[in-house]
Amino acid sequence: MSRDGVDSPSCEQKAPLTAKSTVQDCSKQGSGGSMGPPPPVPVSQVQRAADQRQRQKVPHEHGMSQLEFIRSTKDMSGLNGKPRRKAIPRAEVAEHNTPRDAWVVLHGKVYNLTPYLPFHPGGAAILEGVAGTDCTELFNRYHRWVNADFLLKNCLVGHVE
Incomplete structure (x- = not known):
């Protein structure tokens, strides 16, 4: 029986669903070497971290969401049916x-x-500011986890020289 009066399996006894697991929670067993729970983090630090991560998103018109853009199947490269180009000079x-x-x-x-442009969550102005340039560094700073190849597959013109 545990300290709180409820029977629970010891570290050696595992429930059937966790019988093959390699991680055990023995923190409530009262073993002398337990470090206990981590100290609480002040709310001000949590709020400050959240404020730093927050980005401004721009409200869009109906039908202008990221999902609507991804669902679009038409060619948006501007090549008018011509094949994609292999080498485009900067x-x-x-x-x-x-x-x-x-x-x-x-x-x-x-x-x-x-x-x-009208689908970008941060607004068109951000993308207009990088038009005609290599925006890889800026993209990676804010959208490293985004699969740009998938998102922009219908906008691909070709590869840069």
């Missing part, structure tokens, strides 16, 4: 630097972001 990418014609280099690939 100078050519730099020419496509307006909201009506926005190309970027991301991980060595060239994407036409023009159709994606």
Whole structure:
């Protein structure tokens, strides 16, 4: 019987569902070497950390969510049915630097972001600011976990030289 008056299996006795597990919770067994629970973290530190991680998201019109963009199956590369290009000079990418014609280099690939601008959760202005450039570093800073190849597959123009 444990300290709280409820029968529980000892560290040696495991419940059938955990019989093959390699991790055991023996913290409540009262063993002399237990370090106990970690000290509580002050709420001010937790709030400060949350504030630093928070990013501004922009409200979108109905039908302009990320999911709606992913569901779109049409070719948005702007190539009008032509095959994707194998080598695009950076100078050519730099020419496509307006909201009506926005190309970027991301991980060595060239994407036409023009159709994606209204879907971006942070707003179109952020992407308009990097149009015509290599935005890989900025993308990795804020969206390292995002699978850009999947998200922008229909916007792929080709690869950068």
